[in-house]
Amino acid sequence: MKIVLGVVAGLFYVSFACGQGFRLSGRVTGGDGAPVSDAHVVLLGTGRQANTGKDGEFSFAALAKGSYSIRVQKEGYRSHRTEIRLERDGQQIAIRLDSAMHVLDEVLVTDNHVERRKQHESLNVEVVGRDFIYRNLGGSLMKTLERLPGVQTIGIGSGQSKPLIRGLGFNRVMVVDRGVKHEGQQWGADHGLELDQFAAGEVEIIKGAASFVYGSDAIGGAIDVKPESPPAPHTAMASVDLMGRSNNGSYGTSVRFGGRGSRWFGDGRATYQRYGDYRVPTDTVHVYDYAVALHKQHLRNTAGQEMNLHLTAGYLGERFNSVLYVSNTYNKAGFFANAHGLEPRRVDAGMHDRSARDILMPRQQVNHFKVISRNAVHFGAHHLQAELGFQRNFRQEFSQYVNHGYMPPVFPDTLGIPMGLEREFDKFVYSLNVKDHWETGRHTLTFGFNGEYQDNAIDGWTFLVPSFDQLTAGAFVYDKYRLNDKTLLHAALRYDHGSLRMSAYRDWFPSPVDDSGTQEYLLRAADLHRRFNSVVWSVGINYDPADAVSLKANIGKSFRMPIAKELSANGVNYHYFSYEQGNPSLSAEQSYQADLSAAWQHGGWRIIVSPFYNYFPNYIYLNPTARFDHYYGAGNQVFQYEQSRVMRYGGELQLSRRISSALTAEVLAEYLFSKQLSGAKKGFSLPFAPPPSVLMNMTWAPDRAGNPFVSLDYKLVGRQYRIVPPERKTDGYGVAALQAGYTVSVANQEVHLNLQVQNLLNTRYMDHTSFYRLIELPEMGRNIVFSMRIPVGIANRNSIKE
């Protein structure tokens, strides 16, 4: 700790010692020589940015002598990058922008800003844009991202999934949507993420502990979903997406309308998706020993629908910008009817099989409403950002009433709970983030504050987690110091405070409490108030010894506050035959992680190796014990939250080779090993440990009009025999996929076409990290995904320079 404080203090000291300043100014013009106003100029790696004025001019003051990369972006023009050497005060440069061919294509055809982003971050970062999303369009955003090495998902049917980063998931991965932490019911394996993949602009994935920027929950990594870029100035635009999937008869559309004056803009997007029961390459699945016959290979009742609406309005000025996002996502999806959790269910097959598109019980439905206000001000060397957010996540799970345990045989209608309502979670979240980015000399300092208040209420006839409210607040300082042209140093320090207040809950039905037959309404959760404090830190380095090589290393401490379920659960999850007991005395989880990454790029070759080592002194683990409890647990196996020492290591390998101008080969591999070093499961792995995998790809993309491409993936997944109760050993498999795309021009209108065949050979396999793995359901069979994107532009002539 002392060392870290020393390093941070040292960096501060240096910042005051060398605050000299040179001025750099420049002028941006278009192909015709006319000045380009409102172009965004960034000094890469320094965090400094400016917008050009009406005369096309910009300037940066207080710069140090040395080399800089300047990037200029402006809608309607190709992004431009240039290197300059700043040697004297008042140095001037001229930048000429080429106009973009596809002026109105809303997809930013980016330069190498992603590469630069990676090079100036000591953590392991993966950035994907909309092109990646369109090419790999899955049933949900997380499923789409699964292709990335080190990213896996827990799939729940065909329309929902939740992310795992290097094997950690649930509350150990933070999802940030438009600058604000996305809050749903992250703890549940059967709960997907309430995000619209059509509304995502760029997605940044931080693999590894990132608590120091994001706070609690980013202990395993973070997924930062950025919004779509606003419409170009003086244009009105529209875009239409159409999408269909063969496997589950899915169809969907997403439509966007928008317009912008010079500074004010507004846009709206609506997405609708409907899908039927998905198909697996088998006629029979075995729920335990009982053979369930599937009608036309359909997994009964896995149909669903999604409806999302987004409204955005904002002001984009030179020094100040402010954007308001209002969105609502709605999801409704069925669970496989022949088993609820692990519990075999007798079903009315005739009723379910009548239609593959109806959504009957058991099912879940979630509505997520969000209002986010993002604001930024530039003044002097400062860039101040603030986000204000409100979210309401309303989740309901419906199932026929079954009197498990001591529940009354007939559901009483006097309870005030609808008969089908098994669980309900109603969550209100208020967030505030403030961040100041300050450039001074060779330092880029970031000071930040994150605060969040949550109010959670429950309903329904089963109990897992009590109602609770939670307040968290954290402050951090992060310094990026440019030692020389080749080296960037990073240091960060963060303090967090959290307070959780759980409310008491009593069963609505009596249970016996001893052998004499005395009955009581059991107190499941008591009032409990816990506070947590945490100090975390991170230090890192980026070192580029040669043009072709870039190295990075990072070491840091992260933390996670226990969640209400871990502290206060005291209920029977009948569908898992488990009685989960929280542990009110848990301490905040801590993690130490070392990350390395080495990249080499030369003559068509590109190799990136990113190993990591991670140690938790007190990982919170739900331990399945050998005991049963026949009072509070109604005869179910006791699962208890405990803390144990855990060691994990692994890494990813990305290798690509440009064989010819059109042909590229790529290999993406991932490996993860985890082991509990203490506690009841000493020697065992952690649950949901992804098996090693290698994805091999060959892409043919000639440089021709219409940007055609054909890409073939073959993913080889190893077996996973390192399991922990109640998991099952999963054998390895290989699965192939095909992607192709082409842009056609119909009556001067561009139409982007994308085709994918997932599970090309209709392979029957089990995914170790699937929600349905425990009841041996195979994964989705062959799936042909077709999508079409039509960007329509209605532009003001004056602003387009051909």
Added chain:
Amino acid sequence: MKRIIIFFAMASLLSCGKDDGTTDTEYPVIDIAYADAFPVQCSTIQRGETFVFRAKFSDNVALGSFSLDVHDNFDHHTHSTEVNECDMEPVKTPVKPFVYINSFEIPGAPRIYEASVELTVPADVDPGDYHFMIRVTDREGWQTMRGLSIKIQ
């Protein structure tokens, strides 16, 4: 720097093939396929009488505990875990269904254990379709379950 990378690369490569092989990943087994086992799938039990539950449990290392749960299935909502189905009576509303929930530790953590538990079914409970759930754990927390369909007459 280079050394660190080489160390990490070596460490990850070496670890690939490593598996301690010391952890127990086997589920315990419930055997009800021998002559004295009772009840079995589709057994019938008489009201007002006492019967003995009998099953053999085994595990590769050490058994933990077992649990029994008898509940009605008058609404046909849950299914047994067994291969064959039994004849079901029509769906009906329970009035006074028989409920039995109990759990037992298996003393001495043996590898093989024959459980025998005496159960009395009161004379005034609803007759009909019931589920008889047998669950056993081993010391590591692996749980095996059998859900049998039985009838109470």
